[in-house]
Amino acid sequence: MTEKRDYYEVLGVARDADPDDIRKAYRQAALKHHPDRNPGDATAEAKFKEATEAYSVLSDAEKRSTYDRFGHAGLGSGGFDFSNAGMGDILSQFQDMFSDFFGGMGGFGFPGGGRRRAAPPRGQDVRVEATISLKDAIAGCKKEVCVRGAASCEQCNGSGAKPGTEPERCVGCNGTGQATTQRGFIMFSTTCPRCRGAGQTIKDPCAGCSGVGKVERQRKVLVTFPAGIDSEQRLRVPGQGMPGPSGSAAGDLYVDVTVEDDARFQREGYDLITRREISFPEAALGAELEIDLPDDSQVSVDVPAGTQPGTVLSLRGKGVPRLDQRGSGDLHVVVEVQVPRKLSKRARQLLNELESELTPTHEAASLG
Numbered sequence: 001m002t003e004k005r006d007y008y009e010v011l012g013v014a015r016d017a018d019p020d021d022i023r024k025a026y027r028q029a030a031l032k033h034h035p036d037r038n039p040g041d042a043t044a045e046a047k048f049k050e051a052t053e054a055y056s057v058l059s060d061a062e063k064r065s066t067y068d069r070f071g072h073a074g075l076g077s078g079g080f081d082f083s084n085a086g087m088g089d090i091l092s093q094f095q096d097m098f099s100d101f102f103g104g105m106g107g108f109g110f111p112g113g114g115r116r117r118a119a120p121p122r123g124q125d126v127r128v129e130a131t132i133s134l135k136d137a138i139a140g141c142k143k144e145v146c147v148r149g150a151a152s153c154e155q156c157n158g159s160g161a162k163p164g165t166e167p168e169r170c171v172g173c174n175g176t177g178q179a180t181t182q183r184g185f186i187m188f189s190t191t192c193p194r195c196r197g198a199g200q201t202i203k204d205p206c207a208g209c210s211g212v213g214k215v216e217r218q219r220k221v222l223v224t225f226p227a228g229i230d231s232e233q234r235l236r237v238p239g240q241g242m243p244g245p246s247g248s249a250a251g252d253l254y255v256d257v258t259v260e261d262d263a264r265f266q267r268e269g270y271d272l273i274t275r276r277e278i279s280f281p282e283a284a285l286g287a288e289l290e291i292d293l294p295d296d297s298q299v300s301v302d303v304p305a306g307t308q309p310g311t312v313l314s315l316r317g318k319g320v321p322r323l324d325q326r327g328s329g330d331l332h333v334v335v336e337v338q339v340p341r342k343l344s345k346r347a348r349q350l351l352n353e354l355e356s357e358l359t360p361t362h363e364a365a366s367l368g
């Protein structure tokens with residue numbers, strides 16, 4: 001076991017530093033060495049523990065004066081050696097101290113952190129599924145989706161108290177929801193047993209929600225589906241999830257989108273593919289076609305003379321609008337040539353004539 005460093009040295013402050021300097025020094029050290037910022041770094045963890053230990057003593061006037069007079073020995077074996085304590089234990093035991101420090105920043109405010117972070121209270125996020133037609137996906141639309149779950153009680157505005165009365169601040173925890181007990185030198189925080197962490201008690205419960213403040217209800221939320229949305233995409237509607245505990249912010253609603261298949265079109269990203277049969281004369285002579293668009297309007301397409309089966313005619317910008325609003329994809333028309341299955345006598349005769357008409361060219365070609 002290594003010898004313990006001097007607490008003032010750990011925090012890098014003078015022996016006569018005032019509480020404010022100590023606080024600042026600790027905050028700096030805690031931010032620098034916090035495990036959320038240094039994942040898997042044992043040295044940083046050790047430094048974080050060391051600084052936390054030092055701060056827990058130097059920030060307390062009584063403990064500080066004991067330490068000033070008697071050093072580490074003066075603090076006895078009251079649990080002040082943190083070097084072997086688990087990180088989680090330290091973080092949870094000092095949660096109050098940390099939230100006091102970093103409160104208002106929403107937890108520790110570390111990007112990408114999250115372990116043991118005290119997140120600000122907020123309602124749960126909700127996920128629902130919604131199916132829209134290809135037409136609606138292309139044009140964009142607003143549609144109501146049903147969200148089942150707890151909703152804020154309208155009779156009491158979510159307070160849980162009978163209308164006309166107010167919830168009272170819990171006397172067990174003075175409204176904090178946390179009961180603190182001291183064991184040795186360490187403060188333990190537990191959920192207040194009197195109010196179960198709510199911080200308030202209700203004398204006359206609301207009849208509508210039995211004092212819970214929430215009721216199970218089906219809500220309808222109007223969701224905007226932007227033009228160009230596709231299947232397997234997810235929309236976020238802020239604040240339309242579950243209501244937060246005791247009036248805090250609601251969670252978000254996530255809508256998983258499915259775009260229905262449209263028999264007329266195949267979608268490839270922002271492009272649409274449609275198939276169109278034309279007759280052999282149309283392919284040979286050329287034609288003008290009217291092509292249906294997903295919004296049921298039509299667009300005309302020129303089929304040039306001599307068009308071969310499988311030719312793709314592309315119409316720029318007639319596909320799906322891009323979500324970034326930079327134009328639209330294309331509509332590709334795959335031209336298929338119908339070969340008649342049944343022929344009338346006259347049709348047979350005409351085709352035979354056509355065959356003889358076309359044959360010399362055929363022979364000339366094959367003779368080279």
Ligand SMILES: [Zn+2]
Nearest residue numbers: 170173192195
């Ligand atoms: Zn309480």
Ligand SMILES: [Zn+2]
Nearest residue numbers: 153156206209
């Ligand atoms: Zn109510």
